[in-house]
Amino acid sequence: MADRFLLGVLGGMGPLATVDFQYKILLAVGADSDQQQIPMVIWNVPQIADRQKALAGRGPSPLPQLLTGIEQLNRIGATHIVIACNTAHHWFAPLAEASRAPLLHLADATLEAVLNLPQQPARVGMIATEATCAAGWFQQRFDRHNIATLTPTAQEMNEWFVPGCYAVKRGALQEGGEYLAKLAQALCDRGAERLVLACTEVPLALNAVKWSPAQPTIDPAEAMAMLCANIWRQRRAEIV
Numbered sequence: 001m002a003d004r005f006l007l008g009v010l011g012g013m014g015p016l017a018t019v020d021f022q023y024k025i026l027l028a029v030g031a032d033s034d035q036q037q038i039p040m041v042i043w044n045v046p047q048i049a050d051r052q053k054a055l056a057g058r059g060p061s062p063l064p065q066l067l068t069g070i071e072q073l074n075r076i077g078a079t080h081i082v083i084a085c086n087t088a089h090h091w092f093a094p095l096a097e098a099s100r101a102p103l104l105h106l107a108d109a110t111l112e113a114v115l116n117l118p119q120q121p122a123r124v125g126m127i128a129t130e131a132t133c134a135a136g137w138f139q140q141r142f143d144r145h146n147i148a149t150l151t152p153t154a155q156e157m158n159e160w161f162v163p164g165c166y167a168v169k170r171g172a173l174q175e176g177g178e179y180l181a182k183l184a185q186a187l188c189d190r191g192a193e194r195l196v197l198a199c200t201e202v203p204l205a206l207n208a209v210k211w212s213p214a215q216p217t218i219d220p221a222e223a224m225a226m227l228c229a230n231i232w233r234q235r236r237a238e239i240v
Helices: 015-029 051-055 063-076 087-098 106-115 130-135 137-143 154-169 173-189 201-208 220-237
Strands: 007-010 040-043 080-083 123-127 148-150 194-197
Touching: 007 015, 007 063, 015 040, 015 201, 015 220, 040 063, 051 087, 051 130, 063 080, 063 087, 080 087, 080 220, 087 130, 106 137, 106 194, 106 220, 123 137, 123 173, 130 137, 137 148, 154 173, 154 201, 173 194, 173 201, 194 201
Parallel strands: 007 040, 007 080, 123 148, 123 194
Antiparallel strands: none
16 A cells, blocks of 8 residues: 555765755655655665775674664564665665565666667666675676676775765765766776766766766666656555
8 A cells, every 4th residue: 555655765875975865856756745755764874884994894883773773663664765875785685674564676667768768778877886896796696697797996996986976975976076087987888878877976976077978877866766666656556
């Protein structure tokens, strides 16, 4: 029933990206009135331990704090939960196991978006944290459909991605965009036909510098917003 649908968003990673994700959901629904929008509750708590540092062995695991967020979203009554951070999907399995409400995976939503393109790309470039690239969630899904994935080199990560990402986290979007636009262009120059912006800070940064590739980029957060909107519309249709 639509009146029992409640989307839970595990956010705070970072807080600006979480607010941006909420806005993308509002756009994806295409509502004519407030009452047609998705009911949602957002756990936007930015004190969650740094995911990149944790996976590099330089900081504590965020899992206990992530589990607290999942617990709170379940307690409030979320019927579906999304994680508004790509890297945090490293802990997707234990979070899904602890949750009564099903968790939706960003990589699944992204693959669906790629497969729905008018022309399927042979090669995509992925801008993501080192941990997300190493985990292979996106690459494995693309491989099953004969789509090759280009990822940044170690030098590109150190010189462009890391400073660009953390610039966004401290509110310096223009600076972050200047770094990340260099990385985006490098992947395009190596043959990427589409870019997957698999870090929630990246679209914010590239938009700030108005970076415009020859082909539209693929934003996993937008893909997830569309998936949530489709689930919501289906639920609403069930009671019409």
